Each structure stands twice: as structure tokens, then as C-alpha cells.
Amino acid sequence: MTQQAAASAIVASETALVDAVAYWVARANSLFDLAVPVPQVRMDLRGRSAGLTVYARRHRQPALIRFNAGLCEQYPAEMLNETVPHEVAHVVTVWRHGFRVKPHGPEWRAIMVCFDRPPTVCHRMDAPSSRAMRYFPYRCCCDEPRYLSAIRHRRAGRGAAYLCRRCGSRLVATGGVPVVSSGRT
Template sequence: MKHIAEWENLVNAKLSILENIIKNKFGLSLLNLKISYDLKGLRAGLFIPKTNEIKLNGKLCKEFPERMVNEVLVHEVAHFVTNKVFKNSKPHGKKWKDIAILLGLKNPKTTHDMPVNPARQFQKYEYKCSCGTHNISSVRHKRIITKKAKYACKRCGGLLEKV
């Protein structure tokens, strides 16, 4: 996608098609649905019920515009509809799947297979116990050095100590 205007035209065209289906079947409108492109990391899309917002991964939108519109946007709109029509249904349950199919997904999936890199790399810290060494997260490392937590090895039960 060369220009943001092209992307927005693609999204708006798809939303118009989806809204016609949703209005006819459920009497719902997409007017209060917000779309943003600031999602980072491994996820392609996310629906937030409290704010009626769909967040899309901007990097993936640039790299895979057709898939993001025809698969991820439809997937997230299906969450919006499911949330409005069936308040307490499972996020990827039968009702969501039926709505996703109605909206045009041939084989609704819960994950995508587009290549992505994590939004950030986490530093690991090396710790040891009596049976070997372990890499732990910066969060656990900080808890250990501030004496807020102690961690034991799952294999031998020995306390982890900084190498």
C-alpha cells in the first residue's frame, strides 16, 4: 500500500459490505465502531468491547493489506457482532464462527500465519540451581534482586541463584 488514503478506501469499502450484511441479519450498525492501526507485536488484530474499538497491526496492514482487510478485519468485526448479539458467548466459539462465516470468512481461524517480529525483545538473565542453568525474564530477575520473590527450579526444587 503506497498511501494511507488507499488503505482507508480499502477498509471503508470492506466495512460498507460488512455493514450491509450485519444490518440485514442483526439490525446492527458499525457507526460506533472505531478502527485504529496502532497494534504492535505478534497480534494482527484485536477487538476491545469496552470501547467498541478494533486495533489492527499497522505494520501488517502495510505488508499484507488484502489479508488484513479480508481476513483480520472481518475476524474482528465478527467479534464486534458476536459481542453485541450474544453478550456472554465464547470469543472463538460456535456463535462467533457462524458469524465469521456469514461475513465471508471461509475457514475462520483464531490465529494468523503472517510473518511478524515481536514488538520488543526481552532480556534474559542466567540463573543456576543444583541441576543446571536457567534463563529467566527481567521481571523475575527484578523481583529476586529487590527481595520480593524467590524462585525454585521445577526439576530439582533448588533455589535459583544469579550466575
């Protein structure tokens, strides 16, 4: 695919997402007699998340819905039929019930049922992690090597102590080369 074709495909999918968001907001406004403004739409989300709703600081201002461009390209039907109503339901939930409701609580679930969509919390699209994790080798009294994540390795360098779960002795950095994983499984 040429760069121009890829750019036009992204614009087409973004237009479809904007239209779908406007449709679901209009449907919610008619179902619940509300005046929810159409949220802004961006396709800048990465990683495993399909969508993310960012609420406005002021209650009656438009929200922002971020979508995963990679998943939109791979799974356009699932994004339009599952993710868009899911994220719009979050916006409508806050408009109807305020900020103090649980994100996937009974209020959100009721809105999804009114949308004739299953109130599922997680998507089933295959989404690889966007970042690899580094694990640093450590040793203890056991024969097997132990590994700490980059965050724990950094904390250990600042004086935090970590113990082996098997033998209970303190883990000591070996200074070896870190192992890079392909992301969470």
C-alpha cells in the same frame, strides 16, 4: 520509498480498511436484521496481532477496531479478506448475543460462516514480535546456567524463591549480563 509516499500508502490502506469494515457491518446488518453502528478504525496495533476489537462501555455505542499497520502494509489482501471480517464478527457477536459469549465461541463461528469466511482464530501472516525479552543468568547446583525472565528476576529481587527444575536447588543470581532474545518464537 519517500516519507510522503509512505504516508500516502498508510492513508490509502487506512481508507481501504475503513471501507471494508463499513462493508462487513452493512452485510451483517442485512443478514441478521441489526443496526450495528460502524466501529471506529485505528491503525495503531503493534506486535504479532493483526487486529483487536475494543468494545464500547455501553452496549449500543460504536466499538473500536485496531489494526496492525505493519501487517496492513505487508499483507493487504489477507488483512482485508481475513482480519476485517474476523474483527467485525466480534462486534456483531456482542450485538446479537451480549458480552457473556466466548470470543471465538460457536456464536462467533456461526457469524463467520454466514460471512463465507473460515472461522480461524489465528492468522498465518509472518509477524515478528515487537519487543525483545531479557533473561538474567542464575546458578544452581547443576553445571548448566539457568536464566530467568525480567519479570521473575525482579520478583526474585523482592524475595521470591525459584528452584531449578533439574536438581531442585534454589536459583541464585550471578550478576552477569542479561541475554536479550529477539522475541517469542
